[in-house]
Amino acid sequence: MGNRDNKTDVILIGAGIMSATLGTFLKELVPEWDITVFESLSKPGEESSNEWNNAGTGHAALCELNYTVEKPDGSLDISKAIKINEQFQVSMQFWSYLVKNNLIRNPQEFIMPLPHMSMVQGEENVSFLKKRYEAMSKNPLFEGMEFSDNPEKLSEWIPLIMKERQTNEPIAATKVEYGTDVNFGALTRLLFEHLSAQNVNIQYRHRVNNMKRTSDGLWELKVKNLDSGNVEHHKAKFIFIGGGGGSLPLLQKTRIPESKHIGGFPVSGLFMVCNNPEVVEKHHAKVYGKAKVGAPPMSVPHLDTRFIDNKKSLLFGPFAGFSPKFLKTGSMFDLILSVKPNNVLTMLSAGVKEMALTKYLIQQVLLSKEQRMEELREFIPTAKSEDWDLVVAGQRVQVIKDTEAGGKGTLQFGTEVITSSDGSVAALLGASPGASTAVHVMLEVLSRCFPEHMNEWEVKIKKMIPSFGMSLMDYPELLQEIRQSSEKALGLDKKELILS
Numbered sequence: 001m002g003n004r005d006n007k008t009d010v011i012l013i014g015a016g017i018m019s020a021t022l023g024t025f026l027k028e029l030v031p032e033w034d035i036t037v038f039e040s041l042s043k044p045g046e047e048s049s050n051e052w053n054n055a056g057t058g059h060a061a062l063c064e065l066n067y068t069v070e071k072p073d074g075s076l077d078i079s080k081a082i083k084i085n086e087q088f089q090v091s092m093q094f095w096s097y098l099v100k101n102n103l104i105r106n107p108q109e110f111i112m113p114l115p116h117m118s119m120v121q122g123e124e125n126v127s128f129l130k131k132r133y134e135a136m137s138k139n140p141l142f143e144g145m146e147f148s149d150n151p152e153k154l155s156e157w158i159p160l161i162m163k164e165r166q167t168n169e170p171i172a173a174t175k176v177e178y179g180t181d182v183n184f185g186a187l188t189r190l191l192f193e194h195l196s197a198q199n200v201n202i203q204y205r206h207r208v209n210n211m212k213r214t215s216d217g218l219w220e221l222k223v224k225n226l227d228s229g230n231v232e233h234h235k236a237k238f239i240f241i242g243g244g245g246g247s248l249p250l251l252q253k254t255r256i257p258e259s260k261h262i263g264g265f266p267v268s269g270l271f272m273v274c275n276n277p278e279v280v281e282k283h284h285a286k287v288y289g290k291a292k293v294g295a296p297p298m299s300v301p302h303l304d305t306r307f308i309d310n311k312k313s314l315l316f317g318p319f320a321g322f323s324p325k326f327l328k329t330g331s332m333f334d335l336i337l338s339v340k341p342n343n344v345l346t347m348l349s350a351g352v353k354e355m356a357l358t359k360y361l362i363q364q365v366l367l368s369k370e371q372r373m374e375e376l377r378e379f380i381p382t383a384k385s386e387d388w389d390l391v392v393a394g395q396r397v398q399v400i401k402d403t404e405a406g407g408k409g410t411l412q413f414g415t416e417v418i419t420s421s422d423g424s425v426a427a428l429l430g431a432s433p434g435a436s437t438a439v440h441v442m443l444e445v446l447s448r449c450f451p452e453h454m455n456e457w458e459v460k461i462k463k464m465i466p467s468f469g470m471s472l473m474d475y476p477e478l479l480q481e482i483r484q485s486s487e488k489a490l491g492l493d494k495k496e497l498i499l500s
């Protein structure tokens with residue numbers, strides 16, 4: 001048994017991009033606070049934040065069609081796209097601040113410029129894309145977006161996708177030059193290196209198994225050292241549960257009222273990867289298509305150029321699937337053990353409502369490699385099986401909760417920050433838009449858990465994020481300034497990319 005007097009100001013559970021971001025904020029705002037991190041794996045950024053476990057899209061709503069909805073009167077609602085783009089600008093400003101101040105180096109290790117494109121086929125879809133382009137390109141946030149339904153132009157933009165395409169169906173695409181590919185695994189590792197240099201106590205191979213409130217108003221965590229087998233007790237004033245898919249079971253252990261009536265539905269993912277340089281060289285973009293009818297929003301197919309370890313590859317997917325694990329390294333009992341008396345009705349209602357989704361996921365799991373290749377050939381008609389391998393991506397645990405609009409057991413596709421009423425514990429659930437908006441989401445954690453400090457912190461936050469508290473869309477000059485300054489700081493303005 002460990003010592004019960006291990007006391008610290010802040011404990012961050014999990015060494016993914018979310019804890020990395022929150023820890024970095026806290027070290028900038030209150031360097032004197034002591035922070036301890038517990039991570040059950042032996043390195044940071046090994047679960048969803050790892051570069052091979054997510055698609056690395058810097059989600060700025062430049063290409064994801066599910067962020068713009070056609071209203072019954074035929075007009076387009078782009079409010080969600082605006083929100084996500086502004087959230088991504090917040091991330092870009094924070095990362096630029098870190099680079100400019102030498103807190104992290106070599107931005108090309110984690111962010112690369114890459115055009116973001118949307119591509120559709122069929123008359124109805126082409127007319128939707130054109131309407132979307134007309135609505136978005138007027139907005140300063142999406143300035144410079146191009147549209148084309150001319151096959152010759154498309155062959156210039158996406159030669160691999162257009163080669164030997166035998167269809168008379170209309171086809172169209174939009175293109176935004178200033179999109180990004182983000183290696184969230186590398187970014188997480190850079191941030192943890194920085195935190196370690198700032199004397200943050202990072203304990204790998206330490207799994208948090210339980211937590212409770214103590215009579216002195218602190219949180220006491222029961223932590224297992226996975227190497228020695230010892231159980232330690234650690235106390236803190238503030239706990240952040242950044243366990244990715246593992247956050248829900250930990251939140252349930254807090255027993256705070258806000259943790260009740262919430263469930264989680266795990267969705268696994270698979271990508272196909274191509275490392276054949278001849279094929280890889282023929283594509284340079286992230287190209288998002290439209291989700292198939294009945295498919296959930298996280299399975300929108302896309303073909304992406306990726307930059308990982310100084311090497312280019314192509315990624316196609318994701319193919320969704322079902323596994324009862326909440327983490328890639330989790331247990332087959334995760335789902336069943338998350339069912340509690342307080343959420344059983346919520347979970348059962350979701351089970352009944354989401355039969356079609358469950359059926360879809362099971363069908364996806366059963367696809368053979370050749371069937372997956374057929375889906376890929378809708379993007380690359382000339383794709384050869386021998387050039388493509390399957391890789392297992394991370395787990396996403398979608399939140400299930402009771403909502404006014406959806407009723408009992410409604411499946412959510414976004415990110416949810418849950419905090420206790422006294423702000424002493426916060427948890428992050430859900431996975432979309434995910435890592436791209438980590439900075440915005442962690443600012444939300446700060447403002448909900450430390451409202452008494454926000455006035456005093458605002459000046460420093462504004463230094464890091466000049467647009468903090470503003471809607472950038474309404475300040476086109478500031479937007480322009482921020483864009484240019486982030487592009488320069490992050491090396492996104494360099495046309496020549498140095499790759500081995």
Ligand SMILES: Cc1cc2nc3c(=O)[nH]c(=O)nc-3n(C[C@H](O)[C@H](O)[C@H](O)COP(=O)(O)OP(=O)(O)OC[C@H]3O[C@@H](n4cnc5c(N)ncnc54)[C@H](O)[C@@H]3O)c2cc1C
Nearest residue numbers: 014016017018040047048049055057208243244246434436
């Ligand atoms: C298939 C897929 C594609 C995606 N694509 C994108 C994309 O293109 N762009 C984007 O922005 N986002 C994307 N995301 C989402 C993004 O990856 C996640 O939102 C983000 O990585 C979550 O970070 P995190 O820090 O919350 O969790 P994680 O990175 O999963 O980290 C959680 C950490 O907590 C640890 N942990 C868990 N439980 C415990 C415990 N009890 N004790 C100690 N440690 C614990 C885990 O080991 C893990 O290291 C994608 C996700 C998936 C699965």
